[in-house]
Amino acid sequence: MRDYSDQLEADLLEYFGIDLLDLWRGRLTLRRLHVLISSLLSRQGSGALAAAIDESAIWSHEAHILARVSDALEAANYLFISANTAGDTRLDPPEPMWRPGAAHIEPEKPRMASGAELASWFGDMNAL
Template identity: 40%
Template sequence: MDLLDLYRGRLSWRRLRVIIRHLPADSALARELHGESADWSRTDRLLADLVDIGRLHMHTTVAVNLGKDQRHPWPAPQPVPRPWMAEPAPPPAARRASPAEIADTVAQAMDRPPRPYQPGG
């Protein structure tokens, strides 16, 4: 097909629209318009969803069967990366609380005024 046929009268605007609307999902036009997400077929999307559901199910099953005093042995599962999803934000850097901050937090929890922190005593 030659796009010049549109101006020569051999191709109508309606026919061009029908051709474009029925292009395959992995066509060059779809890749240009939708980026990497055009490479994912419906099957790929469903498989990624199934993997996410399976991981979450396993995590939830372990969490439900843990004792009250036990902590989950691994963090919650991350979803399979998809091109159209934003990258997950990295977890905040761990920071150790100072002894004064700990004393303030405990005092607030106990509704008492905080005592000044004195090292070694």
């Protein structure tokens, strides 16, 4: 609470209309403050407190899923073009979409699937 007091105070006022000073005035209990903080931290995509603690909370779950879908489409297009390009033309693999809180993560280098992996994947598709 000490590290993020400004963000906590702003969120308590914005979402609940509660002044953090009410804790010292006797109008707010520690238990209620804990419940309100827990509620603030569970709100993905909004809130100064959640964003200060974890930058990836700036985006909602849906936004993170859409970024993964975009990356998958880029990879599929890359693989399609690479497989259907004649000659020694080499394309650079696509860069993953930027995500908040993921700047320090090294993207995985793409690799081609083996024949056994492809056969297994197609086999799983037929089982559905």
